[in-house]
C-alpha cells in the first residue's frame with residue numbers, strides 16, 4: 001500500500017501513531033529551520049513538517065519539492081501548536097522521517113487551489129487539473145450522491161433500470177439529431193437519442209411496468225450556458241397510472257433527494273395550471289420563492305386619453321414592496337431594462353405609494369390620485385410600495401413582466417439559492433402554433449395525450465386542447481417534464497396528421513410505435529429530469545458545466561481532447577462519405 005491513511009483522516013486520536021500518506025504538494029512554506037507542506041488528496045489536506053535541526057538532509061530535499069509533485073511520506077502524527085479549526089485535520093501534523101518522490105510536475109498552467117487564477121478555457125483544457133480543486137471535486141461528489149440516491153429510491157419503489165440503445169433512428173420532430181454514418185449499411189445513418197422516449201414506451205408495451213434509467217441524451221442545438229450537446233436525464237415511465245400517480249411518485253423522489261443530499265425537508269409540492277402560471281407569473285416556469293404576482297388593470301385604466309393604455313391589449317403590473325424609495329436613477333435603469341431588445345417593452349409606468357399615503361405616478365397628467373388609489377387597491381399595495389406597470393400585446397407584456405419581476409426579485413434579495421421552492425405546473429397546451437411555418441408543433445412531444453374532455457376540440461380548435469403534461473419547476477428552472485402518453489393507434493395517427501405528417505411519413509418514422517400500440521399497449525406515462533441541471537440547482541450554481549466532469553465549451557468543443565476533429569481520408573472512404581467544404 002502506498003498509504004496507511006488519507007489526507008483527510010488524521011486527528012488527535014492518532015497522536016503518536018506512524019502514518020504513511022500519498023498525495024500532491026499543494027503548497028510549501030520554508031521558515032528557515034522548518035519546512036511546512038500542505039499535502040492534498042481527494043479526501044483533504046494534511047500538514048507535513050520537516051525539521052532542519054533533526055533531519056537536515058530530508059529538510060533540504062523537501063525544500064526542493066515543487067507544487068503538485070506527487071510524494072509519499074511516512075512519519076509520526078503530532079499535535080500542532082498552531083491549530084487550524086477550519087480543517088478536519090487542523091489539530092495535527094506529520095513529522096516526516098521518510099520522503100519519496102513518486103512523480104514530478106511541470107509548472108502548473110493555473111493555481112490549483114479553491115481560488116484559482118485560471119480562466120475558463122484554460123481550466124477546460126486542463127480539466128484533470130481543475131478537477132483536483134476541492135470546489136470542482138465537491139460538485140462531482142454531489143452528482144454522485146444524487147445518482148446513488150436516485151437509484152436507491154427508484155429501486156425501493158419497484159422500478160428497474162433498463163438500458164436503451166445509443167445508436168437509433170433519426171426523426172424530424174424535436175431538436176436536431178446528431179447522426180452517425182453506418183459503414184455496413186451504405187448511405188444510411190443512425191442518430192444518437194435525444195431521449196429514450198419511444199424505447200421506454202415500447203418497454204411499457206413489453207410489460208416492464210416501472211422503468212427508469214440515468215441516461216445520456218444528445219441534442220444538436222445552439223448552446224447556452226445551461227445547455228450541453230450531451231447531457232444526462234433521469235428518464236422514467238410507468239404503466240396503469242393516472243397523472244396524479246406520476247406526480248405523487250416523482251414528488252417522492254424529489255423530496256427524497258432534498259432530504260438525503262441537502263438535508264432539507266420539503267412540504268407537499270403545490271400544483272399550478274399552465275394558465276395560472278402565465279397569468280400570475282408571465283412564465284410557465286414560475287419562481288415561487290417570492291410573491292410579487294402580476295395584477296391586471298386593463299379594464300380600469302382605459303378611457304383617460306392615455307393612448308398607451310387605451311391601445312393596449314393588456315395593462316398589468318407588479319407591486320414591489322417597500323420600493324417607493326427608489327430614486328429616479330433606479331427607475332430609469334428599470335425602464336432601460338424593460339426596453340432592452342430581448343424584452344422589448346415600450347416603456348415603464350410607475351406609481352409611488354409614499355409613506356405619507358400620497359400617490360405619485362409617471363402618468364399624473366392622465367390619472368388623478370383617486371384613480372391611482374383604485375390601482376393601489378387592485379395591487380394590494382401599502383404605503384412605501386412601488387407599482388411597476390407595462391402595457392401592450394398580451395403575451396409580450398406578460399413575458400416582459402416576468403423578466404421585470406425576476407429582476408426585482410433579484411434586486412430585493414428574494415432569489416437566494418439556499419431556498420428551494422419546487423412546484424408542479426400542469427395542464428400544458430397540447431400544441432403550439434408557429435407563425436413562420438404556419439403549422440402546429442407538439443408543445444411537449446407528439447406522443448403526449450390530450451385531456452380526454454378536450455379531444456373533441458382537436459377537430460375544431462386544436463390550439464385550445466390541453467394535454468396531460470406536467471413540468472417540475474424549482475426556483476424558476478424547469479427540472480423535469482413528462483406526460484401521459486397516447487396508447488391508441490388511431491389517436492396517435494390523428495396527432496401526426498395535425499402535426500403535418502402524411503400517413504406515409506408517419507408510418508416511415510414511427511410505424512414501429514403505432515404497430516406496437518396494436519399489440520396490447522397499456523395506458524402509460526412518464527417523465528424525465530434534467531440530471532445535470534438538477535445537480536447544479538442542488539449545488540446552488542447556474543452553470544451545469546460545473547457539475548459535468550468533462551464538459552464541452554460554448555461551441556460544442558471538448559478543448560481538452562480537441563474534438564470534434566477531422567477524420568482520415570481512409571475513414572471517409574470506408575464510410576463512402578465525401579466532405580464538401582466548398583463555400584465555407
Ligand code: ASP
Pocket residue numbers: 194195196197236481482483526527528
Ligand atoms: N422524453 C421527454 C423529454 O426528453 C420526457 C418525457 O416525456 O418523459 O423531454
